[in-house]
Amino acid sequence: xxxxxxxxxxxxLGVLLLYVVASMPPMGDPQTPTATHVIPRYLERAxxxxxxxxxxxxxxxxxxxxxxxxxxxVIFCALAAVLAVLGRERRGRIRGFVDRSPVxxxxxxxxxxxxxxxFIILFSVYTILHGEISPGGGFQGGAIIGGSMIIFTxxxxxxxxxxxxxxxxxxxxxxxxxxxxxxVGALGLVGGGNFLTYAWPHAARGLQPAxxxxxxxxxxxxxGLGGAMVLISILFAMIREEEExxxxx
Amino acid sequence: xxxxxHFPIFMITLPLLGAVLMPFLGYLRERWVPYAALLPLAxxxxxxxxxVGRIPAGDHLSYHLGGWEPPFGIEIxxxxxxxxxxxVVCAITLLALVYSRRYIEKEVSPGRRTxxxxxxxxxxxxxxxxxxxxxIFNLFVFMEIxxxxxxxxxAITGNRNAVRAAxxxxxxxxxxxxxxxxxxxxxxxxxxxxxxxxxxxxxxxxGYTEVLVVSYILFVIGFGxxxxxxPLHMWLPDAHSIAPSPISALLSGLLVEVCAFALxxxxxxxxxxxxxxxxxxxxxxxxxxAAAAVLYGGIMAITQKDLKVMIAYSTVSHIGYxxxxxxxxxAEGLTGAMYHMLDHGLAKACLFLCAGNFIYLKGYRRIxxxxxxxxxxxxxxxxxxxxxISVIGIPPTAxxxxxWYLILGNIRAGKWLYTIVLLSxxxxxxxxxxxxxxxxxxxxxxxxxWEDASRDVPPGMLVPVWALSLGTLFFGVFxxxxxxxxxxxxxxxx
Numbered sequence: 001x002x003x004x005x006x007x008x009x010x011x012x013l014g015v016l017l018l019y020v021v022a023s024m025p026p027m028g029d030p031q032t033p034t035a036t037h038v039i040p041r042y043l044e045r046a047x048x049x050x051x052x053x054x055x056x057x058x059x060x061x062x063x064x065x066x067x068x069x070x071x072x073x074v075i076f077c078a079l080a081a082v083l084a085v086l087g088r089e090r091r092g093r094i095r096g097f098v099d100r101s102p103v104x105x106x107x108x109x110x111x112x113x114x115x116x117x118x119f120i121i122l123f124s125v126y127t128i129l130h131g132e133i134s135p136g137g138g139f140q141g142g143a144i145i146g147g148s149m150i151i152f153t154x155x156x157x158x159x160x161x162x163x164x165x166x167x168x169x170x171x172x173x174x175x176x177x178x179x180x181x182x183x184v185g186a187l188g189l190v191g192g193g194n195f196l197t198y199a200w201p202h203a204a205r206g207l208q209p210a211x212x213x214x215x216x217x218x219x220x221x222x223x224g225l226g227g228a229m230v231l232i233s234i235l236f237a238m239i240r241e242e243e244e245x246x247x248x249x
Numbered sequence: 250x251x252x253x254x255h256f257p258i259f260m261i262t263l264p265l266l267g268a269v270l271m272p273f274l275g276y277l278r279e280r281w282v283p284y285a286a287l288l289p290l291a292x293x294x295x296x297x298x299x300x301v302g303r304i305p306a307g308d309h310l311s312y313h314l315g316g317w318e319p320p321f322g323i324e325i326x327x328x329x330x331x332x333x334x335x336x337v338v339c340a341i342t343l344l345a346l347v348y349s350r351r352y353i354e355k356e357v358s359p360g361r362r363t364x365x366x367x368x369x370x371x372x373x374x375x376x377x378x379x380x381x382x383x384x385i386f387n388l389f390v391f392m393e394i395x396x397x398x399x400x401x402x403x404a405i406t407g408n409r410n411a412v413r414a415a416x417x418x419x420x421x422x423x424x425x426x427x428x429x430x431x432x433x434x435x436x437x438x439x440x441x442x443x444x445x446x447x448x449x450x451x452x453x454x455x456g457y458t459e460v461l462v463v464s465y466i467l468f469v470i471g472f473g474x475x476x477x478x479x480p481l482h483m484w485l486p487d488a489h490s491i492a493p494s495p496i497s498a499l500l501s502g503l504l505v506e507v508c509a510f511a512l513x514x515x516x517x518x519x520x521x522x523x524x525x526x527x528x529x530x531x532x533x534x535x536x537x538x539a540a541a542a543v544l545y546g547g548i549m550a551i552t553q554k555d556l557k558v559m560i561a562y563s564t565v566s567h568i569g570y571x572x573x574x575x576x577x578x579x580a581e582g583l584t585g586a587m588y589h590m591l592d593h594g595l596a597k598a599c600l601f602l603c604a605g606n607f608i609y610l611k612g613y614r615r616i617x618x619x620x621x622x623x624x625x626x627x628x629x630x631x632x633x634x635x636x637x638i639s640v641i642g643i644p645p646t647a648x649x650x651x652x653w654y655l656i657l658g659n660i661r662a663g664k665w666l667y668t669i670v671l672l673s674x675x676x677x678x679x680x681x682x683x684x685x686x687x688x689x690x691x692x693x694x695x696x697x698x699w700e701d702a703s704r705d706v707p708p709g710m711l712v713p714v715w716a717l718s719l720g721t722l723f724f725g726v727f728x729x730x731x732x733x734x735x736x737x738x739x740x741x742x743x
Binding site (some may be wrong): 017020023025032034035037041042063066070075077080083084085103168171174175178182189195198 | 323375390
C-alpha cells in the first residue's frame with residue numbers, strides 16, 4: 001500500500017514537472033526572458049567592470065561573489081558534518097594502525113604515482129591561477145589537488161600522506177576560502193565601497209584594474225587551497241573510520 | 250547613510266568566519282572553543298541591536314553586495330519584520346550556546362566537540378543570511394548551509410538512534426532542497442532574474458502561468474518539509490527529540506520558524522498580492538494542512554511518554570499556528586505569525602533546555618520519571634512551567650498575545666473554522682502541558698529518584714533557561730513595544 005502510494009506521488013510529480021518543462025520558454029531562443037534581462041550586461045560589460053577576461057569568473061566571483069562565498073561555506077560545512085559524524089583523526093594516533101596502504105601495489109605503480117603527483121599539483125596550480133582567463137579556477141584546481149592526494153593515499157597509505165599534510169597544516173587552511181572572501185570583502189569597505197567590492201583602497205587610478213584582477217586571483221587561490229584541504233580531510237576521516245571498524249571487527 | 254548599512258552583512262559573515270577559524274583553535278586548544286564561539290555570535294547580536302530604530306518605518310534597508318545594483322548583483326534586504334526575526338535568531342542562538350558548554354561536555358565525545366561548535370556557528374550564520382537575503386538563489390545557498398549543518402548536528406552524539414534520525418531527516422530534507430532549487434530555476438527561466446523585488450514586478454507581466462504555479466507549489470513543498478508542515482513533518486519528532494538538547498532548542502525554536510519565514514518572503518515579496526489569485530489555491534491547501542497540523546500535533550503530543558518527543562509534537566502543532574497566520578492574508582494574521590515565531594522560539598527553546606537539564610542531571614527522559622521533580626530542581630521546574638504557560642497561551646505571557654492576533658487575523662479574514670481550530674489547539678496544549686506541571690509539582694515521586702544528586706543544574710545552564718522563560722513573560726507584558734511596528738511592517742509586506 002505504502003509502495004503504491006509513493007509510486008503514485010512520484011509519478012504525479014514527474015508528470016507535473018514534464019508539463020512545466022514543456023511550457024517553459026524554448027531553450028536557446030534569443031528572445032527568452034533569461035537571454036534579454038540580466039545576461040546581456042554580463043556578456044557585454046563583464047570584462048571592463050570586473051577586470052577578468054573570463055565572464056564566468058567575473059559573474060561567480062564578482063557580480064554574484066556573495067553566493068560563491070556561501071557555496072564555499074557549504075563545502076566547508078560538508079567537512080564539518082563529516083567530522084561531526086566520524087570524528088577527526090587524533091594527533092599521533094595514526095601510526096598504530098594505518099601505515100600500510102589498503103591496496104597492495106607494485107613498485108611500478110609506486111614509482112609512477114611518486115613521479116606523477118608533483119605534475120598533477122603543478123597542473124592544478126595552473127588551473128587555479130588561470131581561472132581568471134580560461135575555464136578553470138579555484139573549485140576545479142582544488143578538486144585536482146584533492147584527487148592527487150587520493151591517488152597518493154591509495155598507494156602509500158594514510159600514514160605516509162598524513163605525514164606530508166599533517167593536521168596542523170590542514171586545520172588552518174580548511175577554511176581559507178571563506179577567510180579570503182571575508183578579507184577581500186572587508187577590504188572593499190576600507191575603500192569606501194560595499195562588502196565584496198573588489199577594490200584596493202587609495203590605489204592610483206591606473207593601477208586599480210590590475211589590483212582588482214590580483215584580488216580575484218587571490219580569491220581563486222583561497223578557494224583552491226580550502227577546497228583541496230577539505231577533500232583531503234574528508235578522505236582521512238573516512239579512512240580512519242574504515243580502519244577502526246576493521247580493528248574492532 | 251552611515252556605517253550601520255554594513256551591519257547586516259557582518260551579522261551574517263562574522264559567525265561564518267568564526268566557524269572556519271574554529272578547527273585551528275580546536276587543534277591548538279580544544280578547551281577554548283566553547284568560549285571563543287561566543288564571540289562572533291555576541292558581535293552579531295550587538296550589531297543587530299545597534300540596528301534597531303535605524304530603518305525608517307514602512308521602509309527597508311537594501312544593501313548591494315559588491316556595489317552591483319540589484320538584478321545584476323545580490324541584494325540584502327532587511328525590513329522591520331526581517332530585522333525582528335534576525336534579533337530573535339541572535340538572542341536564542343547566543344543563549345543556547347552559553348547552555349551548550351556543560352551539556353556538550355557530557356553528551357559529545359572529545360574528538361567531535363570542535364565540530365559541534367563549528368556547525369553551530371555555521372547554522373546561526375546561515376539562519377541570519379537566510380532571513381536577510383533579497384535574492385532567491387542566495388536563499389537556496391543559505392538553506393543548504395542550514396540544512397547540512399542541522400543534519401550533522403542531529404547525528405553528532407554518534408549513537409545509533411541519532412544517526413538513524415539524522416538519516417531520516419536527510420532523506421526528507423535533500424529532496425526538499427532539490428525542489429526549492431527547481432522552483433528557483435523555473436522562476437529564473439520565465440523571468441530572467443533572481444532578485445526578489447525584481448521578480449515581483451516581472452512575475453506580474455510574465456505570461457507563463459503554469460510555470461509560475463508549479464514553481465510556487467515546489468516552494469511550498471520544499472520549505473514545507475524544512476518547516477515540518479503537516480503532513481511533511483515525519484522527520485521532526487525523531488530528529489528534534491534525539492538531537493542534543495541545545496540543538497533541539499535551535500531546531501524547534503528557530504529553524505522551522507526561519508523556514509516558515511522564507512515562505513512568507515516567497516509568498517508576499519516574490520509572488521505578491523497581484524499574483525495571489527495565481528497561487529491562491531495552493532495557499533488554501535496550506536491553510537488546510539496547517540489546521541490539520543494544529544490538531545494532529547496536539548493530539549500526538551498528548552499521547553507521548555517521552556518528554557522531548559512530546560515537545561517535538563507540540564512544535565508540529567505550533568508550526569500549524571504560524572502557517573494559519575500566514576494564510577489568513579491579513580496584517581493581524583501575519584503579525585500574529587511573526588509574534589508567534591518570537592514567543593514559540595523562546596518558549597520551545599526553554600522547554601527543550603529544561604528537558605536537557607533533566608537529562609543532564611538525572612538522565613530522565615520519560616514523563617513519569619518527572620514526578621516530584623520540583624523538590625530537587627525547583628528552578629528548572631519553575632522555568633518549565635512559565636514556558637508551558639506561554640505555549641498554552643495564558644496571559645500575561647507572549648503566547649497569549651500571538652494567539653490573540655492569530656485568531657483576530659483569521660476572524661478578519663472570515664475564516665471561522667480556523668478560528669475554532671486555533672482555540673482547540675490551545676486546549677490540547679493545555680492538556681499536554683498541564684499534565685507535566687501536575688507531575689512535577691503535585692505528585693510525590695519515589696524518594697530514591699530525587700534524593701541522591703546535588704541540587705539543581707549549574708548556573709551556566711540555568712541562566713539561559715531563565716532568560717528564555719522570562720523573555721516570554723517580558724514580551725507578553727510589554728507587547729506594545731513590538732506589536733504596532735509589526736502591524737505596520739506586516740501591512741507593508743501585504
